[in-house]
Amino acid sequence: MNQRASHIAWIVTGLLLTAWFFSPVTTRAQQREGPWQKAANAAFANADFYSAAKYYQILTEFDSLNTYYWLRLGQSAQEVNDYKLSEVAYERALALDPGGEQYPNTSFYLASVKHRLGNYREAGPLYREFLARNPGAPELMQFYARLGVESCAWAPERIARAGSWRMDLASDSINTMFSEFGGFIAQDTLWYSSYRFDYKDDRAVPKRKYFKVMQAVGEREGQVYRPLDTTGLHTGNPALSRDGSMLFYTICDYRGVSSEVRCELYRRKRLNGAGWSRPEKLSINHPQATNTEPHMGWDEVRGQEVLFFVSDRPGGQGQLDIWYSYLDENGTPGEPVNLKGVNTPGKEMSPFFHEPSRRLFFSTDGQLTLGGLDVYMVPWGEAGHAASDTLQNLGYPLNSSYDDTYFYLASETNTLLVSSNREGSTPYTPPELEQLAPPDSLVCCYDLWKGSVKVDLEAQTFFAGTYYREKPAPADTVYLYEVAPDGSRTLLRSQPDSRNGNEYELGDLKLFRRYEVVGFKEGFPRDTVRIDRLMSFEHMPKRDTTLRVDLQFLEYFDLKVLTFTEEELANIPLQNCTVKLEPLGGDGTEKVQSDTNIEGNEFLFKAKINQEYLITTSREGYWPSRDTLLITAEGIKRFGQRISPTLTRVVADVVLRKYPEARVFFANNQPSYSRAERRQNPRLTLIEEWPGTYQETYEGYIDQEDEIYDRFMSNSTDTVRDSTNHSNFFNNSVMLGWKILDSAVCPLALQAIQYGDTVTLEIIGRTSPLGSAVYNLALSKRRISSILNHFKTYRSGAFLPYLQIYQNGLSEATGNGQLIIIANPRGKKDAPPGVSDSARNRRASVYSPDAAAQRHVEVRIKDITTRDQKIIIQ
Numbered sequence: 001m002n003q004r005a006s007h008i009a010w011i012v013t014g015l016l017l018t019a020w021f022f023s024p025v026t027t028r029a030q031q032r033e034g035p036w037q038k039a040a041n042a043a044f045a046n047a048d049f050y051s052a053a054k055y056y057q058i059l060t061e062f063d064s065l066n067t068y069y070w071l072r073l074g075q076s077a078q079e080v081n082d083y084k085l086s087e088v089a090y091e092r093a094l095a096l097d098p099g100g101e102q103y104p105n106t107s108f109y110l111a112s113v114k115h116r117l118g119n120y121r122e123a124g125p126l127y128r129e130f131l132a133r134n135p136g137a138p139e140l141m142q143f144y145a146r147l148g149v150e151s152c153a154w155a156p157e158r159i160a161r162a163g164s165w166r167m168d169l170a171s172d173s174i175n176t177m178f179s180e181f182g183g184f185i186a187q188d189t190l191w192y193s194s195y196r197f198d199y200k201d202d203r204a205v206p207k208r209k210y211f212k213v214m215q216a217v218g219e220r221e222g223q224v225y226r227p228l229d230t231t232g233l234h235t236g237n238p239a240l241s242r243d244g245s246m247l248f249y250t251i252c253d254y255r256g257v258s259s260e261v262r263c264e265l266y267r268r269k270r271l272n273g274a275g276w277s278r279p280e281k282l283s284i285n286h287p288q289a290t291n292t293e294p295h296m297g298w299d300e301v302r303g304q305e306v307l308f309f310v311s312d313r314p315g316g317q318g319q320l321d322i323w324y325s326y327l328d329e330n331g332t333p334g335e336p337v338n339l340k341g342v343n344t345p346g347k348e349m350s351p352f353f354h355e356p357s358r359r360l361f362f363s364t365d366g367q368l369t370l371g372g373l374d375v376y377m378v379p380w381g382e383a384g385h386a387a388s389d390t391l392q393n394l395g396y397p398l399n400s401s402y403d404d405t406y407f408y409l410a411s412e413t414n415t416l417l418v419s420s421n422r423e424g425s426t427p428y429t430p431p432e433l434e435q436l437a438p439p440d441s442l443v444c445c446y447d448l449w450k451g452s453v454k455v456d457l458e459a460q461t462f463f464a465g466t467y468y469r470e471k472p473a474p475a476d477t478v479y480l481y482e483v484a485p486d487g488s489r490t491l492l493r494s495q496p497d498s499r500n501g502n503e504y505e506l507g508d509l510k511l512f513r514r515y516e517v518v519g520f521k522e523g524f525p526r527d528t529v530r531i532d533r534l535m536s537f538e539h540m541p542k543r544d545t546t547l548r549v550d551l552q553f554l555e556y557f558d559l560k561v562l563t564f565t566e567e568e569l570a571n572i573p574l575q576n577c578t579v580k581l582e583p584l585g586g587d588g589t590e591k592v593q594s595d596t597n598i599e600g601n602e603f604l605f606k607a608k609i610n611q612e613y614l615i616t617t618s619r620e621g622y623w624p625s626r627d628t629l630l631i632t633a634e635g636i637k638r639f640g641q642r643i644s645p646t647l648t649r650v651v652a653d654v655v656l657r658k659y660p661e662a663r664v665f666f667a668n669n670q671p672s673y674s675r676a677e678r679r680q681n682p683r684l685t686l687i688e689e690w691p692g693t694y695q696e697t698y699e700g701y702i703d704q705e706d707e708i709y710d711r712f713m714s715n716s717t718d719t720v721r722d723s724t725n726h727s728n729f730f731n732n733s734v735m736l737g738w739k740i741l742d743s744a745v746c747p748l749a750l751q752a753i754q755y756g757d758t759v760t761l762e763i764i765g766r767t768s769p770l771g772s773a774v775y776n777l778a779l780s781k782r783r784i785s786s787i788l789n790h791f792k793t794y795r796s797g798a799f800l801p802y803l804q805i806y807q808n809g810l811s812e813a814t815g816n817g818q819l820i821i822i823a824n825p826r827g828k829k830d831a832p833p834g835v836s837d838s839a840r841n842r843r844a845s846v847y848s849p850d851a852a853a854q855r856h857v858e859v860r861i862k863d864i865t866t867r868d869q870k871i872i873i874q
Helices: 003-016 033-045 049-062 067-079 083-096 106-116 120-133 139-160 431-436 675-680 682-686 694-703 705-713 719-755 773-793 842-847
Strands: 167-169 179-186 189-198 209-217 234-240 246-254 261-269 291-299 304-311 321-326 348-354 359-364 374-379 404-409 415-420 447-452 455-463 477-483 489-495 503-509 514-520 527-531 545-553 556-567 570-573 577-584 593-597 602-608 612-618 625-631 649-658 661-665 758-766 803-807 810-813 819-827 856-865 869-873
Touching: 033 049, 033 067, 049 067, 049 083, 067 083, 067 106, 083 106, 106 120, 106 139, 120 139, 167 415, 179 234, 179 404, 179 415, 179 447, 189 234, 246 291, 261 291, 291 348, 304 348, 321 348, 348 404, 359 404, 374 404, 455 477, 455 514, 477 503, 489 503, 514 545, 527 545, 556 577, 556 612, 577 602, 593 602, 612 649, 625 649, 661 694, 661 719, 675 682, 682 773, 694 705, 694 719, 694 773, 705 719, 705 842, 719 758, 719 773, 719 856, 758 773, 773 803, 773 819, 773 856
Parallel strands: 209 234, 234 291, 455 545, 556 649, 625 869, 758 819, 803 819
Antiparallel strands: 167 447, 179 189, 189 209, 234 246, 246 261, 291 304, 304 321, 348 359, 359 374, 404 415, 415 447, 455 503, 477 489, 477 514, 514 527, 556 570, 556 602, 577 593, 577 612, 612 625, 661 856, 758 856, 803 810
């Protein structure tokens, strides 16, 4: 608990008064005024406001013209929530001191009481009068007065917009004449705290009450939760971790013999067997402050539990602030952070986190309120830096002109709990003191109040573009989804048919959730209506009501095509494409539409639902896109569908891929037989076929890198430049070329073939100028042969069922011809001028990067013939 606990303590402390404190009214005139005045002042100084109120009430009978007695009676009665008695006392004090010469704050006190009683018409002018007459009043008092002026102007209109649902007292087996507060439900068990227990060894006179944690199962009477019971100390505010393995709560104690309470946060861990570990005081407690009202939340973004709590520690924004701390993997809270976006100079307390909606609820008197503490909510994630316009008052009747705290909303039902001392709460006046209180005096403590909202959902379906409700259009199916804060959807239920033509009953909805209603009708795109109204009490339907949404089905739409190219990890707009839209089938009334956009990547066509189109997108040097598109009522999600009855544009994103091209490199004279084999058979130098694959040749080339480097650098005159050129060639040419061949050209070609396309590859073999033209032509053919072998053996022969090779004017086929490879040996014909062909200067003609760059084979896609693919958009 916290200072609010002190407030509750003030309510109940005086309830233990015994009859000897007061004599019957008939004998009071015979007594002297002095002892009563001394007792009244002592009780007020000790924060025993219940006793003080009774004493000052007696003193006003001794001297009805004593402004001080009436003022103190008003303050004491206000502290114990007897606002009607307080109002009478303040009005008498103000009448005796109308200009506020003796007591300048009386108009503020009277305004705050009238505010609590919901008398906004009279409270507002009193706040303004106080501000006008007391420019030097304490800053906090001026803060509440200014806020009171605004609240009294705002509250009547806010109450007028209230829903018709009501708040009811919880069961009599829960609420007593003392305070019950902080209720929540876990596994059909109601947890709460009750302020009704005597501590017989208390040194204070009269003896004070203590609160304890209670549990109630079903409709049974609440029982003390013994594992947390600590003799002579308050225990309350239990809060379970997300998995139930930890229990956070508060242990509080009175400060001396006064009614002020100071609290600290504790934790217990669930044992493997049964029960809880010994209490562990949390390190985040502040020794000079109260630390109370723990509550657990969940940060979806960080994937961590959050411990919210309330404290008046240094560094806050006001009297009581909400703080939070993230728990580590061991459940240990980190450094506390002040929730600056919601805290004010006033009091903020009783945080509650609603995980399904990621909303943080709390009570405050530092914002516009109907009176006292009101329940507010704010989206978590914005809370730490939220502006005031992100906060939302939950409104009337959940809030009242009294104190409304400890909001709780069950996750799976629309059951609300709030602790309140509003009118209708259980009153308490000891029988022996009833004669001292006015018959209509309201002295009450906190009770648990329960609210519920039942909202049934009904969808109605129509044709779009017609007069409202003129043409009902029964749907095939209507779906209801719940939309999570991250945008993901969960199907709750579907209604395949309707008993009432175009009306569909979809069941009840939960508070503070978002929903989508989707209608499906064959031959039309789906229509979606999003329901956000339940996120706000201000716009919430009335209790036990039916919420209706309209779905409309659209037949024609604008098809917008956007063309892109794949660049690394992103799609980049691609200009200078041609897009053609050709209707297939139909009645022949639709014409072919075609457009080329040289400067942009947008194309707009008129299209019809349930019509097949052949859409072809092409640009030179890119893999063409040629699909048969059937736009059906299931939607157009594949193309980033953004469609509704009012926004009739469908966006189709077409991504074109560049033809991949690989350039792979070979060591000098490779692939080739060994020098010894060539000496025995010189004709091996002119062999055109090679039995091995390029990968074998590539790995041998990489193994020679150090030797090649040493030979190239042996006579270098610029070691930095030559070393850099060598490294760049091996990293950016040799290694990269193999990666592109094996990881780009081959996989993409295989993918295209498996889609049914026909791929034509050209393999161009080149050599450096060193050696004769005849030798180099044969060498380029061997290099091409090693690439052909790579395709033949790729993924255990995956290309063989499709392969057809053209080389030397001959055709070799192992498959159906979907992969056509054309061999083009060039020898040293394409070697540029300046590349050394000197057999004597092998550093330049063999080992230099310039010469090495000519020993390569290019593998390029010449053409892809795309077969028409029928893609049903649904």
